[in-house]
Amino acid sequence: MRTHILVFAVGIGLLQQQPMLPESAWAWALLPGAAFAFLLLRTRSNGLITIGKVLFAVVFLAAGFFWAAAFAQWRLADVLPHEWEGRDIQLIGVVAELPQVNERNVRFAFDVEQVLTEDAIVPARISLAWYDARGKRFKAEAAPPQIRAGERWRITTRLKRPHGSVNPHGFDFEQWALERNIRASGYVRENDGNVRLDEMVNRPAYQVERLRQEVREQFIQALPGHVYTGVLVALAVGDQRAIPREQWQIFTRTGINHLMSISGLHVTMISGLIFALVYWLWRRSHYLTLRLPARKAAAAAGLTVALGYALLAGFAIPAQRTVYMLAVVAIALWLGRSTSVTAVLSWALLAVVVLDPWAVLSPGFWLSFGAIAIIMLVSAGRIGRTHWLIGWARVQWAITLSLIPPLLAMFQQVSMVSPVANAIAIPLVSLMVVPLTLLGTLPLLDFMLMPAHWLLSICMAAMQWMSDLPEAVWSQHAPPAWTVAAAMAGIFWLMLPGGLGLGWGLGPRLTTGFPARWLGLVALLPMFLALPPKPASGELWLTVLDVGQGLAVVARTENHTLLYDTGPGFSAEADSGSRTIVPFLRAEGVKHLDAMIVTHADLDHSGGALSVLEAVPVGWVVSSLNEDHPIQLAASNKQQCRAGQSWRWDGVRFDMLHPSEQNYNNPRLKTNALSCVLKITTTHGSVLLPADIDKKSEYKLLADKGDALASTVLVAPHHGSKTSSTSEFVSRVNPRLVIFTVGYRNRFGHPKKEVVERYQALGSRLLRSDTDGAVVLRFADKSIAVETGRALKHRYWQDIPG
Structure with missing residues (x-):
């Protein structure tokens, strides 16, 4: 049954990769398929039985596929016209x-x-x-x-x-x-x-949410102005947005971010403490033990507390997985039946994917189940007795190593100090801070929050020190999928019985076991050595990122990278720099920017700059900003953009066309009119980036740089506003491709209909970030290859704007 559950989950994962949902009528084929497989299994022929097993597995695969499809059809039907x-x-x-x-x-x-x-x-x-x-x-x-x-x-x-x-x-x-x-x-x-x-x-779901809100307010009142109140709130009710971004960066760099949310470890610890307490008390009452064995009573109490804690915390996937696993164990205890660890994990997996077919798309799903699977692999069925400390160290080492491939695949970074950080944080947070925090949720015990905060402060002091180490985090490009699969296979081979197979003294060496386990390390190498492709000499790769109503363009040549504008800021805690640009650069293997151009001060073009400067080394910043602007103050090497500036990288020419000295000397000009206008020219084509220039600026460009404006690709000025894209400008540029960077249903109505019609009259191809997503351009081989984000990775849930 465990194999069938796994195959069922694979079927659900397969559905989530589809660009469109299948016809539901195909699901009826499952019934005759299952019946035929059952008949084959009832025969006495080994060959037919084998065929029946394979067919039965296919039926479970299809069942998972169509189960997820049915869920998706039902949910997508509830739509706003x-x-x-x-x-x-x-x-x-x-x-x-x-x-x-x-x-x-x-x-x-x-x-x-x-x-x-x-x-x-x-x-x-x-x-x-x-x-x-x-x-x-x-x-x-x-x-x-x-x-x-x-x-x-x-x-x-x-x-x-x-x-x-x-x-x-x-x-x-x-x-x-x-x-x-x-x-x-x-x-x-x-x-x-x-x-x-x-x-x-007064419905149960609303009562739980109301309780979560009351606990959050109680914590804020009990700890006014305390630095780590948000962390304690997250540990109690799962509200991770209560944690400031600066603290999340520390957790990520030290690899303890799993502890600062409601992890399966916390739920298990609390459940275990309640189990031990109830078991100890129950056994001391003859009346109680005669009516219900202490082990059953303790299992029921532990499961109840685990469920209550998970609900209070928002019932995230790690908490769900833990509750379902504990439920399987509790049911087995009540029925007096033994069950294997793999069976417990399998039934928990089934419960998660049946109730939430989209869980397979969540990083928490893979990290949670993967960590438990690795613990089982290195702990279950091993020969010999090992000191608990050595066993714990072996498990920690195994988890750290095994999580490297998925972490690099999903986040492109791994904490190098994670083993030491977790060795300090796990016992301190899970065994001390979390129990005190949960006691503090009770109205008469809120004084427990002060010692919880004090202990957390000690932990955070150590984490801050480790986070500040220069090599605390390994960051790299997003590894290709085949290298991740090879790395996981290598780790599996490395963890097979016989210790870790490295002879590092982590456990008793066995005389028998799987040979040459060290080869598992070799399978890890492609993940680091298979570098992403990059432009050849003379080529330009241009990515117009989808940042909503704003602009951010990444231009790459063979050995250089330029960022043109940084998208909008959303709040004090989030902007396009941290949400979109930095993850893109990291995944593409861009470790530093040679230049960053911030065209003007408007927030939809400059909002992500500070986050980029904080995360990525930048050679020089070019802008039209005032000297006292925060971006200027944060930049170590800066200069104004001026018409006439020019440079060449790897056979690609960059020319600044605007603004001129005259523009800077005119105090009446708005920030849009000072936008840095850049043209990039290759032997394969050219692109003009005019930011938010207005009509007057366009006429000035026509007068001063008219011969230089003709371009193959144009990012439409000012997002297609009616205050720009004059007929004269459009005709002189004469682009084959025009890209409008606009937000979905933006309040400005960009791009304006009359502007769109001007470009259509020229026969230009039009793309829009709100309908096409990011636009990826490759200037090579005397042509321009164009790909869009929604076409590159289309999924059935993606909306098609009307």
Whole structure:
């Protein structure tokens, strides 16, 4: 059965790679297939039995595939029609989850109970943001009302379908929204009809979310102004957004980020403590033991506490996996049957993927189940007795080594200090901080939070020191899929019975076992040595990233990389630099930028610059910014962009066409008019990057640099605004390809219809970041190869804008 469960999970994973969903009618073929396989298994012929087993495995593979397809069909059917995007819709519903508060808004999930607007169709669960009256930072007179989980509200909203940026190596928001059943997102419109209707809705799910909110508020009140309050909140209720970005960077660099969320380890520890306590107390009562064995009572108590903790923490995948595993063990104890560790893990796997078919797309799924599988591989069925400390060290070493391939594949970085950091943090956090924190959730025991915070501060001091080490993290390119598979096979071979097969004294050496286990290390090498492709001499690889309403372009030659603009900033904790640009550069193997051009001060072009400067070495920064701008202050080597600047990298020419000295001397010019305009020229074609120049700037360019404007590719000025792309400019550039960098349903209405028509009249091919995602251009072989993000990795859940 374990093999069939694994095959079922593989079928679910296979469905999640499909560009479109299959016809449900094909699922009926499972019934005759299963019946035929069963008949073959009942025969006495070994050959037919083997065929029956193979066919039965195929049936389970198909069952997983169509189970996931059915889930997807059902969830995708609950959709916001295109015609109702951006229109006022009045709703009645319930705040469904723990609200998230930042400096700009309150964001919350909303279960729709009633649609009051006539003929409107709205999905059952949506995500809403409630901004202050001016869309700025909260002010007492303009802040939205206090939102609490479980409250019923009548509100007026404007919604749009789930739509996210699509970039190579980027986060897939649409997949994330589908898994969480968020089928539309939007904001609450300022309206006198927005009112809280009545008392709390007392459904179990809402009560849990309300309890999570109360615990969070209790922690904030008990620890006002304390540095690590957010970490304790995350350990108690799973609200990881309470942790500042600077602290997350420390956790990531030291490899202990799994401890700062509700991990399976925490759930297991708490469950184990309750099991031991109940077992010890129960055995001391003859009355109780005569009615129920102490082991069964302790198992039931441990499972109940584990489930309660997991629910309080938001029921993330690691917590789910642990609860299901503990449930299998508890059921076996109640039935008086023994069960193997692999069976426990298999049934937990089945429960996770059956209830959440999209779990296979989550990094937590692979890291959680993978870590348990490795522990089983190096611990179960080994000959000889080993000191507990040596056994623990062997397990830690095995987990650290085995997680390198998936971590490099998913995040392109691995903590080098992780073994030491975890050796300190695991006992301190799991055995001391977490129990004290959970005790602190009780109203009369909130004083326990102070010692929990004190212990956490000690831990964090050590983590800060290790994080600051120059070689704390190994970062590299995203390894090809085949190298990750080879590395995992090599680690499996390395971990086979006989210790680690390296003779490093981690356990008793066995005289028998699998030979030449050291060859497993050789299988790791391709992951580091198989470098990503790069441009040849004279070639240009240009990636126009999808950053929503903003601009970020990465230009690469054979030995140099330039970043042109850095996309928008979203909040104090997030921007395009940290979310999109830095992950892209790391995955592509770009370890430093030779130059970064910040064309002008507008936030949609400069918002990610500080994050890039913090994460990636930058040779020089070119901009039109004032000297006192934060980006200028952060840059070590900087200069103004000026018309006439020119340089050549690897046979590719870069020319700055605007602004001129005259533009800088005109104080009446707006920031857009000072945009750094760059042209990149190769023997295969050219590209013009005009940022946000306006009509006057275009006319100035036509007068001063008219002969230099003709380009094969044009990134449309000012996102296709009507204040730019004049007929004269469009005709002189005469691009074969035009790219509009615009946000989905942006409030400016970019690109404007009349602007689009001007380019269409020239016969230019038009691409848009909101519909096509990132645009990848390769100038080579006297031509330009064009690929788009949504075409490169299309999945069935990706929305096609109407």
